[in-house]
Amino acid sequence: MNIADPEKNLAGFTPKAPHTLQELDIPKSVVADLMLRRLYMEGKSDIDSLGRSLRLSFRVVHSVFQSLREQQVFEVTGMSGNNYSFCLTSAGRELAERRLKVSQYCGPAPVSLQSYTAAVNAQIPKVDLTHDLLRKALSDLVVTEEFLDQIGPALISQSSLFLYGPTGNGKTSIAVRLQRIYGDSILIPYAVEFDGQIIVLYDPAVHRMVDNGNGNGNGDPRWVTCERPCIVVGGELDISMLELQLDANSGVYAAPVQMKANNGILVIDDFGRQIVSPRNLLNRWIVPMDRRVDYLTLSYGVKFQVPFALMVVFATNLDPRDLADEAFLRRIRNKVYVEPCEPHVFDDIFDRLVSEKKLKSEPGSAEHLRTLCVQAGSGELRACYPIDILDIIVSISAYEQRPVEITRADLERAASMYFTRKLGPLAN
Known part of the structure; x- marks a missing residue:
């Protein structure tokens, strides 16, 4: 139960659909590869259908189609108006097979890293929270007025939060409901492109679409309208989950969990009981939490910067002083004790x-x-x-x-x- 209607409150980022290659924020070669791979998988298609599959405008797909047709990669099999039906030539199949060995991704076209960074920065939440609104957001829990007055200011600051106290008193239940304080929705791209590599970001397992798959109105269909994410990870958290995950078979990267949680909340449940040690986790995040940027590395060693614009909530029944040193605890400015029940x-x-x-x-x-x-x-x-x-x-x-x-x-x-x-x- 959000305290506002996310469908009516899109955060301050509304990208327009690109209608020309000049307006597109990714290289033409990336679109060409997507069209080749998609056509190889489907056998035959047309410009209109490819545009829907790749979330690109008819004009953009038509422009790349004409270029590849001139290279004798495509063979026209029919035409309805200006919508060509076509398939791959033998040379086109050979080219597609070579490109498939590099990457098998043929989903929606990615956005550029620059566009993604601008989107995250534009959609950083501006929390206008009061005691009554917080009470409403947590209305299905029994919490004291004193607790609300402790956690409320921490949520307004949107900095990281430590929820600690004896087990069984609702730390996780509280943490997963904090997402309700946001009264708007955000745009998340299906995928992000950097250095010719594609990083899949949108994950239906953790991102809740609010437009029933209808895109984002008249905007760029490469972006999905979603609730602000609230992702919970527990004992399964490993240090590898904080890095790009390359599928060696498909050649496609999956975004790390903190990137998926951008513009929302990441809950580290049962902190201190993960596969990764608290020290290693804290060392990995000490710079991102301080500077609000993270650094990821492609498989061949190229590093790049992404926003770290999320609220990290650590929930634990262990003593925080046993889990982290003073330097790290200082970076978690808000520490709220969840006490046993009166x-x-x-x-x-x-x-x-x-x-x-x-x-x-x-x-x-x-x-x-x-x-x-x-x-x-x-x-x-x-x-x-x-x-x-x-x-x-x-x-x-x-x-x-x-x-x-x-x-x-x-x-x-x-x-x-x-x-x-x-x-x-x-x-x-």
Whole structure:
């Protein structure tokens, strides 16, 4: 639930569709290669269809078509108006096969690195946030007024954020909802070109399109209108994920996770438990977080600069002082402690879940569960306990084929299944 409608609030970047090669921001040779590879894959096509596939205007495709036709690469098989149908000649097939050995990419045409950099810089969020708007953005969570007043200023600054505290108190749930504070959408290119290499950026697994695939109106169709990204990485994070990923078979690069998160949020969940050590991760990002630029390297050693315009949220249940030195912690200016639940917050979470799930509950159930959790748990109340215990009760009821009703006996049974017991010496 964003606090504004992203479909009606496109950030300050509206590129016009290029209609000539002079207006295009990538080399003509890149377009020629795309047309060759696409036609090789499809067998035959026409200018209009190729334009739709490559997200390029009819005039641009027609111009490159004429050039390749003069080189006897294309053979015309038909014509409707000024829309030629054509296929590859034998020489064209040989050329396409050679170009396919370099790269197999034949998707939407990329934008230039220069255009991408300008877009990211133009779409840096301008957060106009108040206590009431933040409360609305986190309305499906039970959070205290004090917590809102701590995290609110951190979100306005859009600098990096450390969420730390005991496990099970909602750090990840809070982090993934921070994207809701943005009231606009952004444009993300399908791919970026640099030095003749293509880097695929748009990833439907992490980028949420808001225009149902209809592009961005009358603008450049090489850009996709998306919500500002919120990408979560956990224990699977490896140092290689922070670099360009070259697919040796296709010759195509995939953008690193921080590049995909530009103009949005990147959540490092369970920080300190990744494959990559905290020290290596922090050393990799100490310059980007300070200077707001990153440096990536192509497989043959050429380095280039990209924007690092994102909010990095580190969520951890470890002591930040054990994870990073003072120099790095200084660069993470905002550190917010997510404390264990107060009794009234715990009860509010329980009551809200019971209401949302439409469950019947004996009077005093919240208080009884609270007592059980303090006795059997760590001595602290955690926000995860109510939903975890209630899910166990629902499973028990399904197993016993009876309606779900929260009783003291069910709470005690579920708690005994949820909390571990101390074991005595094990027999040999």
